Each structure stands twice: as C-alpha cells, then as structure tokens.
Amino acid sequence: MATSRGAGTVTRATFKTDFVIAAVVGFLVLFPGTWARAADKPLSEADKTCLACHSLERLEKKLANKETLSLHVQGDAFAKSVHGVIGCAGCHADVNIKSHPAKTKKITDVREYSIASTEVCRGCHADKFKQYEGSIHASLVRDGNPAAPVCTDCHGPHAVSPKAVYETMAAVPCKTCHVAIFNAYAGSMHGKARSKPGESAAPLCSECHSAHEVAVASAGEGRKGACLGCHAGALGAHQKWLPNAELHFDVVSCPVCHAPTAQRRVDLRLYDSVAQKQVSELKGVPQFESRARSADVQGKGLDAMALWNLLKAFNREGMEGKTTLRGRMEVRTGAEAHQLADKTKAISDCNICHREGADAFQSVTVSIAGPDGRPVRYGANKEVLNSVISVDSVGGFYAIGATRIKLLDILFLLSLFSGIAVPVGHLTAKWAFRRYLNGAQAAKASESATDRGRPLPGDRPGGHGSK
Amino acid sequence: MERIYVHPLPVRLWHWVNAVGFVVMIVTGIQIRYVGLIDMMSFRTAVNLHNWTGFLLIGNFFIWLLFYLFSDKIKAYHPELSPTKHFRASFRQLQYYGYGIFRGDPNPHHVSVYRKFNPMQSMLYQVMMMLIVPVQFYTGILLWDVKRFSGAVDMLGGVRVVDTVHVLIFIFFTSYILIHAYLGTLGHTPTAHFKEMFTGYVEVETEHGRKQPH
Numbered sequence: 031m032a033t034s035r036g037a038g039t040v041t042r043a044t045f046k047t048d049f050v051i052a053a054v055v056g057f058l059v060l061f062p063g064t065w066a067r068a069a070d071k072p073l074s075e076a077d078k079t080c081l082a083c084h085s086l087e088r089l090e091k092k093l094a095n096k097e098t099l100s101l102h103v104q105g106d107a108f109a110k111s112v113h114g115v116i117g118c119a120g121c122h123a124d125v126n127i128k129s130h131p132a133k134t135k136k137i138t139d140v141r142e143y144s145i146a147s148t149e150v151c152r153g154c155h156a157d158k159f160k161q162y163e164g165s166i167h168a169s170l171v172r173d174g175n176p177a178a179p180v181c182t183d184c185h186g187p188h189a190v191s192p193k194a195v196y197e198t199m200a201a202v203p204c205k206t207c208h209v210a211i212f213n214a215y216a217g218s219m220h221g222k223a224r225s226k227p228g229e230s231a232a233p234l235c236s237e238c239h240s241a242h243e244v245a246v247a248s249a250g251e252g253r254k255g256a257c258l259g260c261h262a263g264a265l266g267a268h269q270k271w272l273p274n275a276e277l278h279f280d281v282v283s284c285p286v287c288h289a290p291t292a293q294r295r296v297d298l299r300l301y302d303s304v305a306q307k308q309v310s311e312l313k314g315v316p317q318f319e320s321r322a323r324s325a326d327v328q329g330k331g332l333d334a335m336a337l338w339n340l341l342k343a344f345n346r347e348g349m350e351g352k353t354t355l356r357g358r359m360e361v362r363t364g365a366e367a368h369q370l371a372d373k374t375k376a377i378s379d380c381n382i383c384h385r386e387g388a389d390a391f392q393s394v395t396v397s398i399a400g401p402d403g404r405p406v407r408y409g410a411n412k413e414v415l416n417s418v419i420s421v422d423s424v425g426g427f428y429a430i431g432a433t434r435i436k437l438l439d440i441l442f443l444l445s446l447f448s449g450i451a452v453p454v455g456h457l458t459a460k461w462a463f464r465r466y467l468n469g470a471q472a473a474k475a476s477e478s479a480t481d482r483g484r485p486l487p488g489d490r491p492g493g494h495g496s497k
Numbered sequence: 498m499e500r501i502y503v504h505p506l507p508v509r510l511w512h513w514v515n516a517v518g519f520v521v522m523i524v525t526g527i528q529i530r531y532v533g534l535i536d537m538m539s540f541r542t543a544v545n546l547h548n549w550t551g552f553l554l555i556g557n558f559f560i561w562l563l564f565y566l567f568s569d570k571i572k573a574y575h576p577e578l579s580p581t582k583h584f585r586a587s588f589r590q591l592q593y594y595g596y597g598i599f600r601g602d603p604n605p606h607h608v609s610v611y612r613k614f615n616p617m618q619s620m621l622y623q624v625m626m627m628l629i630v631p632v633q634f635y636t637g638i639l640l641w642d643v644k645r646f647s648g649a650v651d652m653l654g655g656v657r658v659v660d661t662v663h664v665l666i667f668i669f670f671t672s673y674i675l676i677h678a679y680l681g682t683l684g685h686t687p688t689a690h691f692k693e694m695f696t697g698y699v700e701v702e703t704e705h706g707r708k709q710p711h
Contacts, residue, residue, distance in 0.1 A: 276645075277643045380540035380541055385534075426656065428657040438661065442667075448672045453676065463600065
C-alpha cells in the first residue's frame, strides 16, 4: 500500500487537490454549524453535473485485469453523507470536468484503486490515518492481504455516515468481516446491554479495540487494558476472594473466567528475558516454525524434550538463558473471547482449573510474535506441563494442582509410604525380636528345668540360677 | 533415676506450635496439590489456612531463633567438630535404633542439659533449622505473592522452580513428621518423650536406674 507521497512531486493536480481540501476544511472549521446541516444541504450544481452520469447504476469501467470498477454513486446517499458538504470535488479534485473522463488515467485493479484512494482520506483525516497505519488492518494491507480493510471498506466511499451511526449495533462496520465474533458479542452481556434502547454505556467494538488503531487482540495481555478501562475496580474486587489475584490478572485472560462456555488453552510464549518482551519473528527470516518442526521429530506436536530442544535452539552459545517461556491461559478463538457472561456466571471455583486434568490444560501451544504482531503458534503435547523436564523449560508457568510434576507425585507417595513403613517395620522387627528372645529364654528355661529333672553326670545339685 | 530440666518453656511452646503447624501445612498442602482427588476442604480455604499457618510458623521460628541466640542453651546445637568422632557416634546411635533397641541394649546417648540431642539428631536438626526450614519459608513467601516477589522468582528460574523446591521439602517433611512421632515413642516408656516435651523434665538414668531416654 502506498502510504506516502514522494517528496518533490507536487503536480498541478495535487496542488489543486490540496487547495480544495484546505479550503473545505477551513470553511468547516470556521463554520462548524455546517456539519450539522450537511444532511439537509442540497447538492451543488457541480455535484449534480457529476451525478448526471454517475447516478447511472450501470456506469462502470473495465480495468486492465478485466475487473469491473463500478462508477455508480447514489446521489441521495451522498447528499446525506457527511461528505456531501464538500461535494465531489472535495475528494476527486484531480478530475478536470473538461477532459473527463480522462483517457490517460489507468487503474490496474479495484483493490489497488481503493488502496491508492486512501491518500485522499489522509488529506483531511491525517490523525485518524496515522492511527490506522499502526493497526493490524494496515499491516495486513501492506502484506498484500486482499481481505484487509482500507478506509472505504468500513466507511463506504460515497455514503460516509456521522461517527454516531457507526457506533450502533446495526451499522457497526466491523461485523462485515468479523461475523462470528460479532454474533458472539451480540449474545454477550455487553451486546445485550448495548442493544437496549438508549443504552450506550456498554462497549461496542471500537470501545475495546479502538476504531482505527486496531491492535492484535491475542498479543501481549490481550484486551485486558480495555476491560480495566471500564472495570477499574476489578483488581480490588478480585483481591477480596482470589489468592494471588495480580498473578491471575497477568497470566489468565479475562474471558477465560468470564466466558465460561469457551474452550481454553495454555499458550507458552517465547520471551526475551533481557529485552523484557515477547520474542518476535523477524520479517523475511522466519526461524520459529522451522526450528519447531525440526525439534518435533515425530510430527505429533512438541513433547517435553522437543520443547526443551526448541528453547535450546533459541539460546545458542552466548545467549544462554536469554529466551525463556512464559505461559498465558487464554480462550481458543476470538469469537469465544466475546462470549462474556454476566459476572454471576463467571468461573470462581478454583477446582475447575486447579484440579488434575482440568480442561484449560488439555490444549497447549508454543508461540512467537509474528512480524505483524499476530502470534505464530505451534502445537505442543499437554504433557509438557507435567514433565520434570519442564522445570527447566517451562519454569515461568505453573498452575498449582493442574500442572504438577508427575515425578514429584511418585516421590510424595514414596515419602508417605516410608513414613508409615519405617515405624511399622521397626515395630514389627521389635515384636519379632521380643518373640524370638522370649522364645529363646523360654527354651532356655525349659532346658534348664529338664536338665534339673535329669541331672547329667558331673552336675552339681541346684544347677544354673535363672537370669 | 533423676529428673533434669532440659526443655525450657519457649522451646516447648515453639515445638508444639511447630508440630501442630507442620501437620496443618502438610494436610492443607496435600489438599492444595491434590484438589479434585482429595476433598477435605475447599481449595480456597486450604490456601488461606496454608498461608496463615505459614506466617504463624515463620513467627514461631523467630521465637526459637531468638531464644537460642540469647541463651547458653544454644550449646545443644553446637556441632561436633571432629567428623570421625561425630560419625562414629552417629553410627553407634544408628546401630542402637537398628538393632540394639530390639535386644534391650542401653541407649548410647546420655541426655544432659546442654547435650539433649543424640549425634544423629544434632546433625539433622542443624541442617533442618538452618537450611531446610528457612528455604521452605522463603519459597513459601515467594509463592504466597508471586507477583510481588516476581524479581526473586524470576532470578530463581521461575515459579515452577520455586514450587518444585517447596514441594520437595514438603515431601521430606511428610515422612519426617511420621517418623519423628514414632521415634518419640521409643523412650523408656512409649509416652516418656511426649511428657518431656510438655513438662520440660527428662528422666535420666542414674547409677542404679535402668531408664533410658532415646
């Protein structure tokens, strides 16, 4: 995506565009009431001239790649849009009505045209555009993802609505692509609350994810900051009943407990202990997946030894101990992360997660932050959480009870057994000895008595005295 | 037969608080570790009880430490500096428990005010009170609030490492406390040592007596 203009390339056309935009912006700033009246304002004669052709539904252009670019504009919708006030020339300042349609203007494909057109949006909405440029959406566009949205995908090219319209359940543009997530949200306590007439306190998409600076939701601590933005007293409330509440807040994502029907997993993230951040895959030099594959000899997911080897590969000579693993418990899909229930239904029973075989620990992934921030995952066997090898490799993640090391259980049983066996064995030996000694003593006494009854030659009368 | 005052009140208090406390720690520890398999109490109750008892035991440890630091009774813990002498005496003691006691042999160790521990006890208790118990307290505190002590936890290799050390010592104490209680019955009567730890007085053998403390 071309997101910057080349220096020193101010042509007459761009100058004209900038001039018109500056004039329109200046007008709107000086006369802010104009915004409110925009919807009511009739189209100018110049706009009507444009619409004379562009209101035709079949008006389209065949592109070089044989795609068809629709040139149709709904006049009513445009007149009612927030851009109605700036007219067609506000965005299409490069069009010269005398030579239009320009025969020299070449559009390769629709997508490329949409991406190039974002430059026009940037002209007025530089702040929002800057936010967008830092988003995962823009990152995906740069990577050539054809589904990643540009300005017009969310706002529509000729029917840009006021901000308030996008902040409604009916018109929020996010649901166009994120259907499953939106449906999950709509069924959540947030979605239900937002659907109530006059209710706007419950968050819609942009309140948690922001409208333009959309970040990777599964990176870092996810949207915890957004949750705590509204639920500022959450930590204090949890500390009243939840031991190690701060640790839980760090390691467990909010939906893990607050979306009780969601499936959970443990994500072991490669962490740079020197830079104090998650290890990122460098663009163009992917190492994680190839290293994971070579460590996973059997191809059945990383076992404890393979995980240890993978970590060793990231801690080569001179970098020992630099890369560690930090675990985080999260829900498996974005849709599940939005199935937030009423807090009375949230998981608060410690046994659900801390018992052996808990659902949350049946699925394990190892991940690294991809070049665009999205995690790149590789599957691991659940046994990695219970292996003695993990004391070294997964030192940074431990859930009491659920991820306990099997070898320690065996040692505990041996200890308990020896604690009982030693006294019992000692008592038995003591009893057996006493019995033996008593028997020997009785035999000796009996022998003495027999001897007394049948004196041997040479015996003196009276015999041996008893001991 | 003679009665000598061997266990002063602070030591006896420390001992019994320790004894009850360690049993509580082991029981709640088992409940915490084996939640789902054992259901003596709720996980949260077990954690809270474990934490509070842990702090009580740490305080109790300082009763012991301060008493001995400011008392000449600390001689009881002074190590035998000659290894040959120490191991010979330990072997004699081991031989007594492993064989001599069955035959009714006399205990080779003779209790006095400043030598209340037999050679095996003196070695074990030094290691235990100066190393094992403090390490258990330290790891316990780190696990009590992992976030607050995250610097120390990370320096030691992570929460799993700290927990493993804590659990290994718990495993040791599980068999220790059972065997310790049993050895307590091996006095001249089965209850003699228990009574000593309540009254402070130990009955020792005189020239004409036959009674033997272990």
